[in-house]
Amino acid sequence: EDDLEKLVGPFCEGGPPRILLQAQKGHAFVQLPSVSAAQRCLTYFQQTPPTVKGTMVQCAYSARDVASQKELLQTLRESSRVLLVHVVNCMYEMNIDILHQIFSRYGIVEKIVTFTRDPSAFQAMVQFANAKNATDAMRHLDNQNIFGDANTLKIQYSTFSELTVRFNNSKSRDYNNPNLPPGPQARAQAAQLEDVRRGGRGRAAGPAGGSTLMGGVGPPPGRGAPPPQAMATPPGATTLAQPSPFPPYHPSPAHPHPHQHP
Incomplete structure (x- = not known):
């Protein structure tokens, strides 16, 4: 953007230009x-074709007359290969492996990073190899239920163009770099599981304020039949189950929802 601003700067006497750069589309x-x-x-x-970093730039009028801030932001998001994912109505365990299987149906998933801002939802960012795969995944998965009437996907475009992953563990994964270390937190959780396996009392796991819905390092979801549905499908949501399109996963009840009473 700085290069383009310098290029058109001499013609902008009335104020700075508005620039929407879509590098992936060129x-x-x-x-x-x-x-x-x-x-x-x-x-x-x-008359004098410009160059930016050795690349010739071709200029032409755009079909749009005015690029509003809202339009610019929407176009930027729709060109992103990173999706922001919220899983709400979490009645069953969620983890990175489940997300990877679901989203990889629509293209190559390069990275997944989970985070905790809303304790009532499982949250993650999913990076695809390209924007088209991300768009396909969003179109097919937004408002879909993973398990019956539960674990509803809410998806939007992220303004991030690249995710940074330092560790491969239950919170983040770089599928292009499987040799990343697990990180100190994952090692502590593994030690806790080993302690419990040997009959010990275990130690506290997970960072302070961590969501119990995020699972962490532990056994895969159980293979028992799911309990009766406790909540109805959210308005506007459809179901991916009955039968489930994700056969390898048989959900087990997650920890009680923070706002759900016994």
Whole structure:
């Protein structure tokens, strides 16, 4: 964006340009302060084609007259290969492996990072190899239920273009770099599980404030039949189960929901 701003800067007497860079698609929208400024800029660059970092830039008028901030943000998000995922109505255990199996149906999943901001939901960011895969996944999975009438996916585009993963563990995963270390927290959790397996009392696991819905390191979901549905499908949601499209996973009850009473 800085390179483009310097390029069109001499034609922007009335204020700075608005720039929407779509690097993955190889183009950008540049809105100048006035139509006359845009005409002068286009005329000049058609006669003297500019270059940015050794690459020739081709200039042409856009079909859109005004690029509002909302439109720019929406276009930016729709070009993203990273999705922001919330799993609400969590009646069954959720973890990175479940997300990976679900989302990898629509393309190559490169990275997944989970985080905790809302204790009532399982939250993650999923990075695909390209924006088309992310768009396909969002179109097919948004508002879908993973298990019967529970574990509903709420998906939106992320403004992140690249996720940073330092550890491969229950909280984050880089599928292009399987040799990353598990991190100190994962080692502590593994030690706790070993202690419990040997009959010990175990130690507290997970960071302070961590969500009990995120599972962590532990045995895979149980293979018993799911209990009767406790909550109805949220408005507008459809179900991916009955039969479930995710046959390898047979849910086990998660820890009680923070807002759910026995």
